[in-house]
Amino acid sequence: KAGVTQTPRYLIKTRGQQVTLSCSPISGHRSVSWYQQTPGQGLQFLFEYFSETQRNKGNFPGRFSGRQFSNSRSEMNVSTLELGDSALYLCASSLELTGLAGGGDTQYFGPGTRLTVL
């Protein structure tokens, strides 16, 4: 079974621009989560989508947004880029067969998109 894929793998943008990152989960997985990883802050949760709905959101400004499509693929968008947005953006998928309470299934990470803002 193919793993989580993310495109593009590398991006260079300038301040003020916007960017869209894409994530395709493992086949059959219904939940997609996004994380930002920086040397200073480590891995931080951005948001999670399940059945095309944002189910959980981390503590990031509204410039960070996302969506999920009916085939579970997900995109995240960052508008008005700032230098501090330079990071590795990781997508993770999990099965979530029932979507019911239970503590969360295991998340499997994609290779990430390395975003550099100049």
Added chain:
Amino acid sequence: QKEVEQNSGPLSVPEGAIASLNCTYSDRGSQSFFWYRQYSGKSPELIMSIYSNGDKEDGRFTAQLNKASQYVSLLIRDSQPSDSATYLCAVNRDQTGANNLFFGTGTRLTVIP
């Protein structure tokens, strides 16, 4: 207080020794716990998940969970140079089923041949 705390290390052990990695978490209601390994320049890969108090073994790896003490650990037996990586402890706090992993800053492990 951070949600998830790990000793950042670095931790160095000789090849063949036991490496012990520790993690504490702040939310007593946390339900699920994970250990990920991350090689430099790569994304995290799952090593172990643990949901109940006690030990869980998988090959050379043993995860231990003590919810009363809010403590999770990972033991790596017969450490190999290929185990050299950063180990991330992650805790899912959400009790509704939603995913919201809080990660520690990671412990850097070096296994010396």
